[in-house]
Amino acid sequence: MxxxxxxxxxxxxxxxxxxxxxxxxxxxxxxxxxxxxxxxxxxxxxxxxxxxxxxxxxxxxxxxxxxxxxxxxxxxxxxxxxxxxxxxxxxxxxxxxxxxxxxxxxxxxxxxxxxxxxxxxxxxxxxxxxxxxxxxxxxxxxxxxxxxxxxxxxxxxxxxxxxxxxxxxxxxxxxxxxxxxxxxxDCREKRxxxxxxDVLGTLVLVLTLLAYALAMTLGRGSFGPLNTALLLVAMVGAGVFVFVERTAESPLVRLTMFRNPQLSAGFAMSMLVTTVVMATLVVGPFYLTGALALNATSVGLVMSAGPLVAALAGVPAGRWVDGLGAHRSTTLGLIAMLTGACILPAVPTGFGAFGYIVPLVVITAGYALFQAANNTAVMSNIATPQRGVVSGLLGLSRNLGLITGASLMGAVFAFGSVSNDVLQAQPEAIAQGMRLTFLVAAGLILVALAIGAVSKIVSRRLIAPC
Structure with missing residues (x-):
C-alpha cells in the first residue's frame, strides 16, 4: 500500500x-x-x-x-x-x-x-x-x-x-x-x-523580479533606455529587499541560508546552466536556417531532438544520481555539457544538421543529469519548514537563467554575426556568431564547475572536526 x-x-x-x-x-x-x-x-x-x-x-x-x-x-x-x-x-x-x-x-x-x-x-x-x-x-x-x-x-x-x-x-x-x-x-501546527x-518583503521581491524580467525581455534584443531604467530599478530593489529581509521579524527568505555553500552553489550553477540551455533555443533556429539552409520542417525536427533527449534521459539520470551521489553526478553532467559546448563551435558547417544534433544531444543529456543531481543536492538536506521557499528559489534560479540567456546569448550571437539584422546576415557570419555564442557558453559551464568544486571543498571544511 x-x-x-x-x-x-x-x-x-x-x-x-x-x-x-x-x-x-x-x-x-x-x-x-x-x-x-x-x-x-x-x-x-x-x-x-x-x-x-x-x-x-x-x-x-x-x-x-x-x-x-x-x-x-x-x-x-x-x-x-x-x-x-x-x-x-x-x-x-x-x-x-x-x-x-x-x-x-x-x-x-x-x-x-x-x-x-x-x-x-x-x-x-x-x-x-x-x-x-x-x-x-x-x-x-x-x-x-x-x-x-x-x-x-x-x-x-x-x-x-x-x-x-x-x-x-x-x-x-x-x-x-x-x-x-x-x-x-499537511502537519497541523498550533497557530x-x-x-x-512577510508582506513587505514579498512586495519588494515581486516588483524587483518584474523589473528585471521586463528589462531582459522588452525590445526583443535591443537594450534601450527603458531596459536600462528597469535594470537599475531591479538593482535598487535587490538592495532594498536585502535590507527588508535583515530587519523582518519573519523574513520571506532567511539570508542566513545562503551561508550553506551547497545551497548557494546550487542556485548559482542552476542559473548559469539554464543560461547555456537557452542558447540552444535562441541561436539554434537562426543557425539552422541561415547557415545550414534548412527549411522550417527540418528546423523543427532538429530542434525537437533536445527536448526528446531530455525526456528520455531524465529517469536514467535520476537513477545515476541515486547510485553515484549528487556531487559526482553534478560534475559529470557539467562535463558532458562542456564537451558538447566545445564540440559545437569546432564542427564545420559541411557536416550539416548532423554536426549540430550530436553536440546538442550531448549538451541536453548532460543537462538532464545536472538538473536531477543539483535538485537532489539542494532539496535533500533542507529542514521541513524551509522546503517550499528553497524549492521556489531553485525554480527562480532556472527562470532567471532562461530570461538572462535569451537576452545575453542573443546579444552575443548578434555581436558575433557582426550584423544589425541577423536575418540578413551571410551564412558564414551566422556560423561565426554561433561559434562565439557557444564559446561563451563553455566559459559559463567552466564557471559552474569551479563553483561546484569550491562549494564541495568549503562544505568538507565546515563539517570536518576541529
Missing part, C-alpha cells in the same frame, strides 16, 4: 510539472493564430506568453514560502485549481487583454505548482530515491516542452485556438484528484507556532 501511495504521489506531482511546462510551450505555437483572431500585432500578442512567464518569475519564491506557512499540499491543490480555472477563462476570452489577464492568472497557478512539486517530493519519497524522483520530474518537464508545439498545432488545426487552453482543464481535474488522494496531509508572512 505504501508503494502505491508513493507512485500515486509521484503521478500527481509529475502531472503538475507537465501542466506548468505545457502551459508555456503550447501557447507559443498559437501566437500567429491568436494574432489573426484578435487582429493584433506580434508585439501585442507576445504578451500572451510574457504574462505567463512574468507571473511565474515574480511569484515562485513567495508562493513557495506561503506553502511553508499554510501547508504545501493545501496550496498545491489551490494552485492546480487556479491553473485549471484560468485555462477555462483563457478559452472564453473575448478580447486579447482578457486573454492576457487570464494567462497571468494561469501563471500564478503554474508558479504554485512549480514551487511546491519539488518540495513535496522530499516528503513523499524516501531520501534514497530522491534522485530518481527528481529525474522523473525533469522528464515530465521536458515532455511538456516537447509535446506543446505538436499537440498545440494539432488542436488548433482541428478544434480552434481555444482547445490549447481547454486541454488543461480535464488534466487539472485529474491532478487535483491524484494530489488529494495520495499526497501526505502560535506558525511564522507570519
Amino acid at each position: 505504501k508503494s502505491i501511495s508513493i507512485r500515486g504521489a509521484l503521478a500527481s506531482l509529475s502531472l503538475s510539472m507537465l501542466l506548468s511546462s505545457l502551459g508555456t510551450s503550447i501557447a507559443n505555437v498559437g501566437l500567429p493564430t491568436l494574432a489573426a483572431a484578435f487582429s493584433a500585432s506580434f508585439q501585442q500578442v507576445q504578451w500572451v506568453v510574457l504574462a505567463y512567464l512574468l507571473a511565474i518569475t515574480a511569484l515562485i519564491v513567495s508562493v513557495g514560502r506561503l506553502g511553508d506557512i499554510i501547508g504545501r499540499r493545501r496550496l498545491l491543490l489551490i494552485g492546480i485549481a487556479v491553473f485549471a480555472v484560468a485555462s477555462f477563462l483563457c478559452a472564453l476570452a473575448a478580447s486579447l487583454w482578457l486573454l492576457i489577464a487570464a494567462r497571468a492568472l494561469q501563471g500564478i497557478g503554474a508558479a504554485i505548482m512549480m514551487a511546491l512539486t519539488m518540495a513535496l517530493v522530499s516528503e513523499a519519497v524516501p531520501k534514497a530515491k530522491m534522485g530518481s524522483a527528481m529525474g522523473l520530474l525533469g522528464t515530465m518537464s521536458a515532455i511538456g516542452t516537447s509535446l506543446g508545439p505538436t499537440l498545440g498545432g494539432f488542436l488548433i488545426a482541428n478544434l480552434g485556438w481555444q482547445a490549447i487552453f481547454l486541454v488543461n482543464v480535464p488534466l487539472g481535474v485529474l491532478a487535483i484528484g491524484l494530489a488529494h488522494r495520495f499526497l501526505p496531509k 502560535a507556532d506558525r511564522a507570519g508572512f
